[in-house]
Amino acid sequence: MERKLRVWVDHGACVGNGTCLTIAPAVFVHNADRQSEVADPAGDSAARILAAAESCPVSAIHVEDAASGERLFP
Amino acid sequence: MVAPELDDMFAPDVIADPYSHYARLRTSDPVHWNDRYQLWVITRHDDIVWMIRHHELFSSAVIRNDPRPPYPPVDPGDLSLVGYVRAFRADQLVEHDRPGHLAMRQVMHGYFTPKAMESWRPFVRRAVTELLDEARARGRMDVLTDLAAPLPVRVITQMMGVPPEDREHLRELADKLLHINRGEPDRLRPLTEGMRGMLEYVEPLVESRLARPGADFISVLAQGEKAGVLTRHQVLVNTALLLFAGHETTMNLICNGTLALIRHPDQWARLRADPAAAAPAATEECLRYDPPVKSTQRIASADVELRGKQLRKHDRIRWAIASANRDPAVFPEPDRFDIGRHPNPHVAFGAGIHFCLGVTLARLEGQEVFRALAERFPALHLESDRLEYQPSIQFRSLKALPVGWS
Numbered sequence: 052m053e054r055k056l057r058v059w060v061d062h063g064a065c066v067g068n069g070t071c072l073t074i075a076p077a078v079f080v081h082n083a084d085r086q087s088e089v090a091d092p093a094g095d096s097a098a099r100i101l102a103a104a105e106s107c108p109v110s111a112i113h114v115e116d117a118a119s120g121e122r123l124f125p
Numbered sequence: 126m127v128a129p130e131l132d133d134m135f136a137p138d139v140i141a142d143p144y145s146h147y148a149r150l151r152t153s154d155p156v157h158w159n160d161r162y163q164l165w166v167i168t169r170h171d172d173i174v175w176m177i178r179h180h181e182l183f184s185s186a187v188i189r190n191d192p193r194p195p196y197p198p199v200d201p202g203d204l205s206l207v208g209y210v211r212a213f214r215a216d217q218l219v220e221h222d223r224p225g226h227l228a229m230r231q232v233m234h235g236y237f238t239p240k241a242m243e244s245w246r247p248f249v250r251r252a253v254t255e256l257l258d259e260a261r262a263r264g265r266m267d268v269l270t271d272l273a274a275p276l277p278v279r280v281i282t283q284m285m286g287v288p289p290e291d292r293e294h295l296r297e298l299a300d301k302l303l304h305i306n307r308g309e310p311d312r313l314r315p316l317t318e319g320m321r322g323m324l325e326y327v328e329p330l331v332e333s334r335l336a337r338p339g340a341d342f343i344s345v346l347a348q349g350e351k352a353g354v355l356t357r358h359q360v361l362v363n364t365a366l367l368l369f370a371g372h373e374t375t376m377n378l379i380c381n382g383t384l385a386l387i388r389h390p391d392q393w394a395r396l397r398a399d400p401a402a403a404a405p406a407a408t409e410e411c412l413r414y415d416p417p418v419k420s421t422q423r424i425a426s427a428d429v430e431l432r433g434k435q436l437r438k439h440d441r442i443r444w445a446i447a448s449a450n451r452d453p454a455v456f457p458e459p460d461r462f463d464i465g466r467h468p469n470p471h472v473a474f475g476a477g478i479h480f481c482l483g484v485t486l487a488r489l490e491g492q493e494v495f496r497a498l499a500e501r502f503p504a505l506h507l508e509s510d511r512l513e514y515q516p517s518i519q520f521r522s523l524k525a526l527p528v529g530w531s
Contacts, residue, residue: 063468066476067178070234073227085178085477108484110239 055117056100058092064111071112074103087111132161134518135197135308141514143419143521144460147448156434162196164422164441165434170452170472172431173444176423178477183423183442185479186222188215190424191441199313206313213320214305216362219370219479222426226478229359232349233482236342242485245280249490252279253497261501265508268526273379274300276490277372285364286341287330295368298322302369308516323365331360342367371483373520374417378491380523382411383498387507387528389462393499396464400499407464408491412450413471414462419447419521421475446472447521502530 058078060071065086071079072087077094079087092100104112104124114124131149133139139146150157151168159166167173176183184190188211195207214220218229235241256275260266278296282289301319304312327343334347343364349355355363386393386407396403425440436442450471451459474481481487498505508527515522 063470066474066480067478068476068480069478073231105240106234106238108237108239108480108482 053093054097056092056097056123057115057117058089058100058104059113060087060089061111061113062086064109066109066111068108070106070108071103074106075099079103092117131157132159134159134162134166135516140516143445143447144451147445147451150445151448151452156432156436158434159443162441163193164443165436166420167431167442167444168448168452170449170455173446173449173472174476176431176442176444177472177475177479180222180478182425182427182429184222184426185226185423186215186220187422187424187441188220190426190439193441197308198310200310203311203313206317209317210313210320213362213365216356216359217366218363218482219366223478228354229349229363230478230482232352232354233345233363236345237482237485239485242483243489245486246489246493248283249276249280249493250497252276253493257497257501266528266530268383268528269376269380269523270525272494273376273383273526274372276379276494277375278368280486280490281368281371284342284367285330286334286339286343291326294326298326299368299372302365303373303515303520303522305369306517306519308518320362320365323368324361327361327364328357331357331364371486373522374481374483375487375490377417377520377522378408378411378487379494380526381415381417381521382408382491382495383505383528384507384512384523384526385411385414385462386464386495386498387505392462392464393505396495396499397503400496403464404492404496404499405488406467406469407495408488409469409471410462410464410466411491411495412473413456413466413469414450415521416447416450416471416473417521418473418519420445420518422519443518446475502528504530506530 067085072081075095078089078091078100080090082088101114101124104114110125115122147168150166155169155172157166167176221229253276256272260271278292278299282292282295298319301315304316330343331347334344335351338344338348346355346360346363350357350360386396396407420443423442425436425438425442427438429436453459455470474484505528508529513524515524
């Protein structure tokens with residue numbers, strides 16, 4: 052059983068680079084301002100969501116374990 | 126209506142102080158048709174962010190999509206070099222749109238993640254210490270030639286995986302590559318020398334990395350060639366791009382930031398009070414207040430209406446990052462240098478899909494330099510009251526920055 056994640060994007064930091072959309076397109080989408088938003092935090096594996104977060108050039112993606120609240124990134 | 130003289134982007138007073146020039150444009154005509162150079166000049170923060178993020182409307186493939194001659198004009202005798210420069214630049218990452226841009230960037234982006242770049246901090250800190258030790262021993266320093274230029278060259282040559290004895294050669298090539306987007310009529314000669322020199326220098330390195338891949342940046346590109354994503358020419362010119370893009374921009378960040386700190390003694394005192402803690406926000410303010418890149422270019426991919434102006438497909442566009450960073454609609458008291466400014470949504474690194482790949486490295490180089498200067502040279506001051514800038518509309522580049530500390 053894959054663990055559930057809480058994922059959100061800090062819009063004060065997001066520059067709309069879109070790297071997360073190319074790594075986990077089922078999880079991240081662009082809003083009308085071309086900033087990333089989470090469409091479905093269960094849309095891909097935890098490993099891929101973390102890879103997207105680590106690839107963000109400004110570390111705008113925050114990832115927590117939904118059950119324990121443990122911070123996984125950044 | 127804007128006075129015609131506002132269209133002379135290379136006028137000496139505009140090169141010396143672009144901010145007053147941009148402020149006049151931003152207030153009177155933020156989407157301005159520059160008749161002299163036949164291009165749109167965009168100066169508001171919100172317009173620029175919107176345009177940068179709509180990459181499908183504003184192409185980065187300026188070279189491929191713009192057959193018009195370079196501006197300002199080059200020496201007629203050098204027109205034969207234009208084709209060489211265009212072919213070289215057209216293969217660089219920054220001159221691509223999707224989908225090609227995405228494929229190229231995916232080859233490189235793993236190398237540039239924040240975590241991977243942060244691991245360079247000890248190397249950068251050591252290099253800054255060594256360069257400042259040498260300056261202290263000499264008793265004087267031109268921040269440009271003694272610190273700001275050699276630091277990024279050290280980092281980039283290490284990234285390329287080449288020996289320290291090659292640094293001087295690469296620095297000479299980097300200096301020639303700096304003539305890109307400058308205004309001198311004879312600029313294509315040193316530029317092509319730098320480009321040819323880079324191709325000759327890098328080609329055998331690519332061969333050796335294909336045979337024995339390492340952890341260096343050329344190996345990363347060579348793997349891209351092996352996977353069929355990059356051509357050999359693309360590997361070569363993107364290695365040159367790493368040198369060029371990382372050199373001039375970092376140089377300008379260090380010089381412009383140091384100058385701003387010296388010219389604002391209250392802010393210099395704030396940094397000196399706690400250099401390690403204050404350096405990150407101070408670096409962001411340096412990037413906002415006097416950014417390394419003043420403006421970048423695009424070419425319209427479609428007809429677009431903006432603030433009642435009709436931009437046509439294939440129109441040249443130049444957006445002024447340096448103006449966006451001083452837009453009072455976004456930054457309270459935009460002309461005030463405040464190293465604690467927060468939030469600070471400057472666009473010194475651009476935005477969108479072309480957002481600076483080297484952002485984390487640039488930030489940490491700035492942080493390490495400003496911190497070390499504050500810790501080691503508290504009495505830093507200018508040794509010249511006449512500072513000059515290179516005649517570029519793209520880069521905000523000092524020609525020299527002599528300082529003393531006693």
